[in-house]
Amino acid sequence: xxxxxxxxxxxxxxGPTLVAALSGVGDxxxxxxxxxxxxxxxxxxxxxxxxxxxxxxxRFAAGESEDAARNWFICGNPRLDEGTPLTAIRENxxxxxxxxxxxxxxxxWNG
Numbered sequence: 001x002x003x004x005x006x007x008x009x010x011x012x013x014x015g016p017t018l019v020a021a022l023s024g025v026g027d028x029x030x031x032x033x034x035x036x037x038x039x040x041x042x043x044x045x046x047x048x049x050x051x052x053x054x055x056x057x058x059r060f061a062a063g064e065s066e067d068a069a070r071n072w073f074i075c076g077n078p079r080l081d082e083g084t085p086l087t088a089i090r091e092n093x094x095x096x097x098x099x100x101x102x103x104x105x106x107x108x109w110n111g
Contacts, residue, residue: 003047006054007034013057014070022073022086023049053089056101063105072104079103 010019011031019031023046033039034050042050053073061069076082079100080093088097 001051001054003042003050004035004037004039006050007031007042010050010054010057011035013061013066014073018074018086019050019053022053022089024090049089049092052094052097056085056089056097059101060105072101 007019014022016031016035017028020026020028023031023042025031025042025046030040030042034042041047057069057073060072064072073085075084077085077088077100080088080096085097085100088100
C-alpha cells in the first residue's frame with residue numbers, strides 16, 4: 001500500500017497527533033501532509049513505523065473493533081511493561097508490539 005494511503009488511514013483512525021507521536025516526528029502537521037497524494041514522503045524510518053503501525057492496527061481492528069484498536073494503541077499494556085503500543089512503535093520494538101497484538105487477540109489483556 002502507498003505510504004500516503006497508510007498515513008490517510010492512520011490519521012482517520014488515530015488522528016494526526018498520535019500518528020506524529022508513533023512515527024517519531026515532532027510536527028503534528030506532518031501526518032496530514034503525508035496523507036495527501038501529492039504530499040511529501042515521510043523519512044524512511046517514519047514510513048517503516050507507519051507501515052508497521054497500520055499492519056498492527058488492521059490486525060487488531062479486524063479482531064476487535066476500531067474503537068478498541070484506538071484504545072489499545074494509547075493505553076498502558078502489560079505485555080509492553082505498562083508502556084503504550086504507540087511508544088513501543090516509536091522505539092522500533094516491532095516484535096514486542098506484534099506479540100502484544102497476538103496475545104490480546106488470543107486471550108485478552110491476560111492472554
